[in-house]
Amino acid sequence: MVFVLDVGNTNIVLGIYKDKKLMVDWRLSTDHKRSSDEYGIQVRQLFEQNNIKASDIEGIIISSVVPNIMYSLEHMIRKYFNQNPIVVGPGVKTGINIKYDNPKEVGADRIVNAVAAFETYKKSMIIIDFGTATTFCAITKNGDYLGGTICPGIKISSDALFERAAKLPRVELVKPDTVICKNTVASMQAGIVCGYVGQVDYIVDKMKKEMMAKGEEDPIVIATGGLATLIAQDSQTIDKVEPFLTLDGLRMIYEKNKE
Incomplete structure (x- = not known):
């Protein structure tokens, strides 16, 4: 499964893909004051409600227009998923x-x-x-x-x-x-x-x-x-x-x- 996160100014939209199918999606409020642990607890609760384990996630990718929230989100992913996410930006292949x-x-x-x-x-x-x-x-x-x-x-x-x-x-x-x-x-x-x-x-x-x-x-x-x-x-x-x-x-x- 692939975990995707789209960070906007108002909401963070999250989704889980299995192959090419979107299995589930959620919305969280964007709040740069939240710590990595606060986001981690929220995400873990969402996963548990849908019977998804962190170990089920093979890769994670983030796009963001809110730079000051990225430290918390990237740290949360490393701590709770033991992975380095792909962050959309310079150096990432898009084909565009x-x-x-x-x-x-x-x-x-x-x-x-x-x-x-x-x-x-x-x-x-x-x-x-x-x-x-x-x-x-x-x-x-x-x-x-x-x-x-x-x-x-x-x-x-x-x-x-x-x-x-x-x-x-x-x-x-x-x-x-x-x-x-x-x-x-x-x-x-x-x-x-x-x-x-x-x-x-x-x-x-x-x-x-x-x-x-x-x-x-x-x-x-x-x-x-x-x-x-x-x-x-x-x-x-x-x-x-x-x-x-x-x-x-x-x-x-x-x-x-x-x-």
Whole structure:
């Protein structure tokens, strides 16, 4: 079995793969104040609840956009699993050619998503990851990572509205039936969700035009992340929702580097 960890700004998503099948996945809050032992106890409890032993794990791989949590996580893995994890970064084989001005600036999660999507679809694509930030990444049919766009995440936008406007409440992120709404909560939900759908479709449309002007075929648009399904319901441009794209990419990168 392979243990994969995707460390984001809000959550750490963990998964266990047996061969190419995702057996189980979990989410923990990202907290750089937790010690290696605190994370170790949490992970051990999750394993025990699913009848998985540390000795069942043949390899471990991590991608992270939170540098100050890595010491605790790597130390936890060495202590509780007696292994050195693969950490996605410079020197790790991915099969993706990064065309960014400074390749080191590209978040590990964006690279991992690109690997998973390219290995699955083998064509021009745009990947949208709805995380703490929403990222849009353009990949060519030859596996070149061209770059992309970064926007505030949906929850960040919603929280900012609540925190900065004294009379506006915190709202659940669901789509109302109309955009001409009769109460404050529904009005906020319509503005946040429908506004975000419009933002996604506009950015994707612009990215498609730029890619096709460079000779790429019409790219497939793949969405992942916690709120991907919510936005994809009304989006005119999202073709596929892949909820476990990042975990799949970690498993693929592990296979490329396990020797």
